[in-house]
Amino acid sequence: MAGIRDVARLAHVSTSTVSLVLNNNGHVSDKTRKKVETAMQELNYIPNELARNLYHSKTNIVGLILPDIAHPFFGLFAKYVEIELHKEGYKTMLCSTVHEENGEKEYIDMLNRQMMDGIIMGSHSLDIDEYNGIVRPIVSLDRYINETIPIVMSDHEKGGTLAAEELLRCGCRKVLQIMGNRNVNTPAHLHHYAFEKKLLEAGVSVCTEEMPWNRWSFEEFYAFVKKIYTAYPDIDAVYGADLIAVAYLKEAGARGRRIPEDLKIIAYDGTDVTRMGAVTITSVYQDVQQLAKEAVKLLVEKINGIENQNDRRILDVCLKKGETT
Amino acid sequence: MAGIRDVARLAHVSTSTVSLVLNNNGHVSDKTRKKVETAMQELNYIPNELARNLYHSKTNIVGLILPDIAHPFFGLFAKYVEIELHKEGYKTMLCSTVHEENGEKEYIDMLNRQMMDGIIMGSHSLDIDEYNGIVRPIVSLDRYINETIPIVMSDHEKGGTLAAEELLRCGCRKVLQIMGNRNVNTPAHLHHYAFEKKLLEAGVSVCTEEMPWNRWSFEEFYAFVKKIYTAYPDIDAVYGADLIAVAYLKEAGARGRRIPEDLKIIAYDGTDVTRMGAVTITSVYQDVQQLAKEAVKLLVEKINGIENQNDRRILDVCLKKGETT
Numbered sequence: 001m002a003g004i005r006d007v008a009r010l011a012h013v014s015t016s017t018v019s020l021v022l023n024n025n026g027h028v029s030d031k032t033r034k035k036v037e038t039a040m041q042e043l044n045y046i047p048n049e050l051a052r053n054l055y056h057s058k059t060n061i062v063g064l065i066l067p068d069i070a071h072p073f074f075g076l077f078a079k080y081v082e083i084e085l086h087k088e089g090y091k092t093m094l095c096s097t098v099h100e101e102n103g104e105k106e107y108i109d110m111l112n113r114q115m116m117d118g119i120i121m122g123s124h125s126l127d128i129d130e131y132n133g134i135v136r137p138i139v140s141l142d143r144y145i146n147e148t149i150p151i152v153m154s155d156h157e158k159g160g161t162l163a164a165e166e167l168l169r170c171g172c173r174k175v176l177q178i179m180g181n182r183n184v185n186t187p188a189h190l191h192h193y194a195f196e197k198k199l200l201e202a203g204v205s206v207c208t209e210e211m212p213w214n215r216w217s218f219e220e221f222y223a224f225v226k227k228i229y230t231a232y233p234d235i236d237a238v239y240g241a242d243l244i245a246v247a248y249l250k251e252a253g254a255r256g257r258r259i260p261e262d263l264k265i266i267a268y269d270g271t272d273v274t275r276m277g278a279v280t281i282t283s284v285y286q287d288v289q290q291l292a293k294e295a296v297k298l299l300v301e302k303i304n305g306i307e308n309q310n311d312r313r314i315l316d317v318c319l320k321k322g323e324t325t
Numbered sequence: 326m327a328g329i330r331d332v333a334r335l336a337h338v339s340t341s342t343v344s345l346v347l348n349n350n351g352h353v354s355d356k357t358r359k360k361v362e363t364a365m366q367e368l369n370y371i372p373n374e375l376a377r378n379l380y381h382s383k384t385n386i387v388g389l390i391l392p393d394i395a396h397p398f399f400g401l402f403a404k405y406v407e408i409e410l411h412k413e414g415y416k417t418m419l420c421s422t423v424h425e426e427n428g429e430k431e432y433i434d435m436l437n438r439q440m441m442d443g444i445i446m447g448s449h450s451l452d453i454d455e456y457n458g459i460v461r462p463i464v465s466l467d468r469y470i471n472e473t474i475p476i477v478m479s480d481h482e483k484g485g486t487l488a489a490e491e492l493l494r495c496g497c498r499k500v501l502q503i504m505g506n507r508n509v510n511t512p513a514h515l516h517h518y519a520f521e522k523k524l525l526e527a528g529v530s531v532c533t534e535e536m537p538w539n540r541w542s543f544e545e546f547y548a549f550v551k552k553i554y555t556a557y558p559d560i561d562a563v564y565g566a567d568l569i570a571v572a573y574l575k576e577a578g579a580r581g582r583r584i585p586e587d588l589k590i591i592a593y594d595g596t597d598v599t600r601m602g603a604v605t606i607t608s609v610y611q612d613v614q615q616l617a618k619e620a621v622k623l624l625v626e627k628i629n630g631i632e633n634q635n636d637r638r639i640l641d642v643c644l645k646k647g648e649t650t
Contacts (some may be wrong), residue, residue, distance in 0.1 A: 014427055016434070061418070069394065070404040079395040082419050086428065091435075092419045093386070094407050103411065110416075218597040246601050253603040272543040276571050277602040278578040 003045075005089040011039035015089050062090045062299065063107040063119040068098045068216035072242055072271040073288065074122060077141065080292030081120055088300050090117065097123045098214055111136045118299045121145070137302035139295050142188045150302070150311035152295040153187050159284040159317040160191030163266045164198035166282065167237045170264050170325050174205045176232050178225075178240035178248075181213040191268060191284070195239060207232060211244075222247040229255070237264040237325075242273050245281050249324065265324040280322035290315050328439075329370075336364035387415045387624065388432045388444040393423045393541035397567055397596040398613065399447060402466065405617030406445055413625050415442065422448045423539055436461045443624045446470070462627035464620050467513045475627070475636035477620040478512050484609040484642040485519030488591045491607065492524065492562050495589050495650050499530045501557050503549075503565035503573075506538040516593060516609070520564060532557060536569075547572040554580070562589040567598050570606050574649065590649040605647035615640050 004022075008015040013032060020028045021036040028036075039045070062085050066074040082092040093116060095103040104123070108130065110116050118137035131138070131145050138145070142153045167175060179192045196206045209228055215221065225247040238248045245267030249259060257263045259279060267274045270285030294313040301308050329347075333340040338357060345353045346361040353361075364370075387410050391399040407417040418441060420428045429448070433455065435441050443462035456463075456470050463470070467478045492500060504517045521531045534553055540546065550572040563573045570592030574584060582588045584604060592599045595610030619638040626633050 016427075016431070064419075068404065069407065070397075070400045072395075075395045075400040078419070079393065079421060082394065082421055086420075094389075094403070094417045094419045095411075096404060096407055218601055222600075243601075250601065250603055273598070273601060276543055276568075276575065276598060278575055279603070 006043055007036060007039045007045050008089070010043060011035040059115060059117055060090050061093050061116040063093045063095060063111065063116045064122070065095045065097060065104055065107055065119060066122040067096065067214070069094060069096045071216045072273050073269045073286075076271055076288045077122060077292055080289045081296060084293050084296035088296060090300075098216055105130070108134065111138070117303050120295050120299055121149075137299055139299040139302065141291065141295055142186050144185060144187065147310050150298045150308050150313070151187070152291055152298065152313045152315070154286045154291065154315050154317045156187055156189075156191035156317075157194040159268060159286070160194030160196075161198050162317065162319040163191070163239055163268065163284050164195045164202075166266060166319055166321075166325050167199065167239070167264060168202050168204070170237070170260070172204060172237040172264055174207070174235045175199055175237040175239060176207045176209065176235045178209045178211065178228075178238070178244045180211050180241070182210060183213060192239075207235065218243050218247065222250065225251050235263070237266070239266045240268065242267045242269045242271050242281075242283070245283070245324075246273050246277065249277065249279060249281060260324050270320055274320075274322065279324060282322035282325040283320050285318050285320045287315055287317075331368055332361060332364045332370050335368060336360040384439070384441055385415050386418050386441040388418045388420060388436065388441045390420045390422060390429055390432055390444060390446045390448050392421065392448040392539065394419060394421045396541045397598050398594045398611075399541075401596055401613045402447060402617055405614045406621060409618050409621035413621060415625075423541055430455070433459065436463070442628050445620050445624055446474075462624055464624040464627065466616065466620055467511045469512065473634050475623045475633050475638070476512070477616055477623060477638045477640070479611045479616065479640050479642050481512055481514075481516035481642075482519040484593060484611070485516030485521075486523050487642065487644040488516070488564055488593065488609050489520045489523035489527075491591060491644055491646075491650050492564070492589060493527050493529070495562070495585070497529060497562040497589055499532070499560045500524055500562040500564060501532045501534065501560045503534045503536065503553075503563070503569045505536050505566070507535060508538060517564075532560065543568050543572065547575065550576050560588070562591070564591045565593065567592045567594045567596050567606075567608070570608070570649075571598050571602065574602065574604060574606060585649050595645055599645075599647065604649060607647035607650040608645050610643050610645045612640055612642075 004015050004018050008018045013036060017028060017032060018036055021033050064078060064081055066078060069075055069078055085092050095107050097103045107119055111119050120139050120141065121143060122141040138149045140149050140151045144151060177192055177195060179189060182189060199206050211224060221243040229251055245265050249265055252259060252263050259265065265281055267281045267283040270283035274281040274283045298308055298311060298313065329340050329343050333343045338361060342353065342357060343361055346358050389403060389406055391403060394400055394403055410417050420432050422428045432444055436444050445464050445466065446468060447466040453470060463474045465474050465476045469476060502517055502520060504514060507514060524531050536549060546568040554576055570590050574590055577584060577588050584590060590606055592606045592608040595608035599606040599608045623633055623636060623638065
């Protein structure tokens, strides 16, 4: 059944404008009023949605759970999620879990208490069991939780393979990959596994360093790189998330390594930070805007009662050639 | 927005009867239920648990309005605001105005309709008049709106003066400053005025470029820098916001200018992006975490009925010497 948002979308006006028309409020131009009324007829909209929603406790609020809003990837994801949710008539309630252990739990409670209509989960630390039996709408970014919760993610296997192929073209023989903590259950690790597999098959040796859990700031990444740098004097390539690549490029440059002659670097995510420096970093690019659009689309479907269990939206990635390979 | 009491008055029933209807409790006659529902439609009363919290007239939700959550300064501000609000028991509802012209208006409406307890406003584009008569809690970051709305800001005059003094120490004679659009009424421009004043007093010539309105992404900043670069062949220093400084450093380097020998660069804000590159940019540092703490503190005071009209929290800034001066 058509809702006020459908009318607004069709008439290309805001939902509040539709409300004004519904309430015969004078502050609407005849032209706009006509557009809205035409849309209502076209959609066979019965202007008593407010009454119909009476018992549905709809808040038009969606919770967005992320590790750290100031992180380039998650900040960009949050930006586009908020824009897409706004288009659908929803407000975005933000929760960054790095500094709030119980933030995730609180949001699940609010969801169950119908204080919000749905959750987009870009960060997951709770025991998976806590999600069993939750019937309210949740969509996950890059996190497998259970088969009732759809996932939106990039094609990480392709991403890791693209990075490996690029380093093989460059003739690299000893590669260091720096990855997130493997205790976090995320398909995002897949690109590292695919990367390693591809290189090992080609007889390239691969060393792996694992970041401590829950590190997100550039300072933390840079401190980590400084700490491990001397342990790998003879590597000819480094592969890791954007901020790791940026930190390694900075440290290697400071130590006089020539990039890309002595050392190749490939970043994973391809956010702005890979393009800000004097040297543009070759990166595997995730379409963050599209990830946000798909996540919102799946969540709104769920909120509107459309069944999308086991749904997985896997988005394509590409290699953006920079000056570090 | 119509509250439960308005509905009760119009339907000639008690507020508790309205609650019974809202909670779909059976002990209400169809006749009474119809009266209540009609009154709700007439008043455009949108019932949900949040609206029902009006009963206790508190939602524990604070609206945060920013131009662009993916911008380094505003992303960091949002991060700390959310952390501080969480400590105080409030949830953060995010609105980025770059892509939502009516976002600010919507939030003001929600605030007036008591759908949120307060607003922290880091972006302001509405006509100032729209704020007159608003008695609900609002705190502004860097924006003067009216005397009832407290402001949190850095000591921008000191910031601009520190930058000018640094360039004078370096013996600069012709400086380019790139600033935000002056149509935006913000004390943040003060650092440019103080910067210019100090340099002109010392006989240094200052050229000023103004960014188009509402530009926030690195691509936009970099495109702008490329566009104006050749117009200033003989400057010996550049001063602007972090992303402008980063973009100028990138472009100048690509064109073979030696930094800092041929060209000095100072950034304003001092977020991570000024430290990510091979060359750390000298910057005027704003304490974003403290700005967030003060904004939340002032807002919570206002929510709790503590009078803080005309209140201004002006935080100290410092110069962080990098490798670009």
